[in-house]
Amino acid sequence: MNQEFTPARVRFAPSPTGHMHLGSARTALYDYLLAHKTGGQFILRIEDTDVKRYMPGAEEELINGLKWLGIDYDEGPGKGGPYGPYRQSERKEIYLEYGKKLVESGNAYYCFCTPERLSRVREEQQKRKEPPHYDGTCRNLSREEIEARIKNGEKYVVRFKAPREGTTTVTDLLRGEITVENRTLDDSILIKSDGWALYHLAAMVDDYLMKITHVIRGSEWLPSLPLHSLICRAFGWREPVWIHLSVFLKPSGKGKMSKRESADLIKDGHSIFIKDFADLGYVPEAVVNWVALMGWSYDDHTEFFTLDDLVQKFDLNHLNPSPAAINFTKLDHFNGLHIRNLSDEDLAGRIRPFFEAKGYQPDHQILLKIAPILKERLATLDDSVELAGFFFEKDVKYSTEELIPKGLTKEQTAVILKESLKILSSVPVLTKEKDEPLMREFVEKSGFSAGQVFGILRIAVTGQRVSPPLFESMEIIGKDKVLERIDAAIKILD
């Protein structure tokens, strides 16, 4: 498909009515990838024509979300561009003008029906088990009557004059031709009585004026695709390439995530809201990788992708039209992969806030040293605190029972601790290369198992049953503190 290799102008057009979620993130990602792959532009357009549903802060959240994910836009609010303004609330007059054009060309008409009458009609239709429909009362009003009623101050809307007979066929890139019977079409409202355009008009006008080549959006728009196509045709515009992505299903695969369920996820350390991922310890690289693969694939075995990889390899032909269930365990997997792909310096910087949030004041040099031993143990960044908090602790806490391993007595444990103290005191500086052979030699002679000896030391030094490797940890903690902690353990047993 050669259209992929011509510069694409693609737009991400969210409405600021709620939190940015995974579905939006994926759409924006694909937009970005297509634009960058083809050397085109990625445009952010805010669809805020509905004042009632406006959520303060949503636009900012959207922009921050994109920034966090690393998908920067070329044109949009705060950035400008040759086709602005990029907020629909600033484009009211434009839509009015194009609405009028449609009326003049006979593709739309003024409708004076009141909302009350409309809902009455709808009720009756439903009672008769008919699909709810505009009944066409104002479809063929005379010019004189229209002028008179407008002059009379009657409220009106602009409706699209949808064809009543025949069929309409539109092509969606991943689904092929979609054909509907025109009699199932409705005369949708294009401009409300308050003068604001509805999505159907506004989006089509903007896509045209902004020279959008590909419309990538959710499949909830599929039912109104014929309408949108018809509007473009009424204007005589060339249609963009239509791409409707399927929705994300809840992890069980049974249905879409409800508001309630989305909010509840956070209890399990998950979320579908982009704003939450950072705090939950996810790195944007992983979220991008994960979400890219829900609905797109490269081949039958490659799964690790950076954003740059994706720009290189993304293509429209491997998009998948079927709905995908969200799989958070796979996100954890990707998160681990990308954490391990980070430099020590980078990882040190990223885990710092998690330590700080727990009241630690981590030293950068120590963070740099623990980064490599933490790397392959982290599913999420916040795991690092639980695993490595002891590095920043003055002393460690544990119970006597924890110190004495199963199968050993208090006395034996004390012997091991005292011997270890002696050995570790004998080396000038604690380094893995130096003390590990000495300790292993002791294990060998003592008749205890490595697991027993190192297990006791692990508790004494880290206060934890599970920790990063012992000798590496001791090296980082330093001789003085290690000896201090072992000494403290011996005292506990006395």
Next chain:
RNA sequence: GCCCCCAUCGUCUAGCGGCCCAGGACGUGGCCCUCUCAAGGCCAAAACAAGGAUUCGAAUUCCUUUGGGGGCACCA
């Protein structure tokens, strides 16, 4: 109710008429490595929704059924 879309292991998916008694990944189980936990390596179990049709040959094409999803606003 009506309209539209979708259908391969539990999940994400590869597959675009013979390379497939279906490949990869996550997860699960086992083994190896091992100072704990991981990471890593190896192995295993696990799917073409059902029924027709076309064809020498179908997971791949067509039809029906079933299941799932979306939509039917002066929301987007």
